[in-house]
Amino acid sequence: MLLDELTHFTLSLLAGGYVAILFGNAWAIPVALLSGFFIDTDHFFDYLLFKKFRNLSLREFYPCEFFNIWAKVILPFHGFEYVLIMFVIAFYIPEYQWWLFALSGSLLLHLIYDTISNKPYWPTYFITFRIMKRFRHSEFRFKQ
Numbered sequence: 001m002l003l004d005e006l007t008h009f010t011l012s013l014l015a016g017g018y019v020a021i022l023f024g025n026a027w028a029i030p031v032a033l034l035s036g037f038f039i040d041t042d043h044f045f046d047y048l049l050f051k052k053f054r055n056l057s058l059r060e061f062y063p064c065e066f067f068n069i070w071a072k073v074i075l076p077f078h079g080f081e082y083v084l085i086m087f088v089i090a091f092y093i094p095e096y097q098w099w100l101f102a103l104s105g106s107l108l109l110h111l112i113y114d115t116i117s118n119k120p121y122w123p124t125y126f127i128t129f130r131i132m133k134r135f136r137h138s139e140f141r142f143k144q
Contacts, residue, residue, distance in 0.1 A: 004117060005040070008110050012036030015106035023098035031099055035077075036106025042077040049074070073140040079127030083108045118142055 016032025019025075047061045050070040060066065067073055083104045090100035111125050121141045123129045133139035 004113075005037070007113055007117075008040065009033070009037045011109040011113060012106040015109050016102050019098055019102040019105060023101075025098045028098050028102040031102040032106035034106075035103040036110045039077045039107060039110055042075045045076065046070070046072070046074050067137055067140075071137045072135045073130065073137050074135050075130070076127065078111065078114070078125055080108075080111055080123075080125055081127055083111070 012032045012035075013029060015036055016029035019028035019032065043064055044061065047064075047066055048056070050066045050072075086100045086104035086107075090097045090104070093100070114120075115125055119142050124140055124142075130140065
């Protein structure tokens with residue numbers, strides 16, 4: 001899991017760095033970290049719902065095995081739809097293009113890496129798919 005987080009961090013820095021160079025705005029780097037690295041805070045969101053905000057334990061949370069017990073996977077920030085939405089909005093609000101490109105680029109790299117490393121069945125990393133399946137963990141499948 002630590003390797004995954006280091007990879008997400010590195011990919012976010014690369015996305016942010018690219019946008020920073022392209023737009024001449026170094027703030028693109030911390031903005032990219034928001035959606036490419038800190039996106040995984042939604043795992044903790046799911047854990048809080050699972051535990052009903054009581055008896056929280058980092059030792060229990062860290063391996064994310066609670067998904068199997070809870071039988072739900074919400075992960076509200078993990079969705080390819082957000083990338084498309086931000087990318088399209090960027091063309092209609094030029095003054096925020098650097099910001100939206102940093103967010104969408106790092107999120108896209110995060111989701112692509114998750115897709116490659118976790119090997120989920122299509123279309124697991126779409127929030128609309130998880131909503132349609134009522135967030136049932138049994139629908140959030142991975143190839144063996």
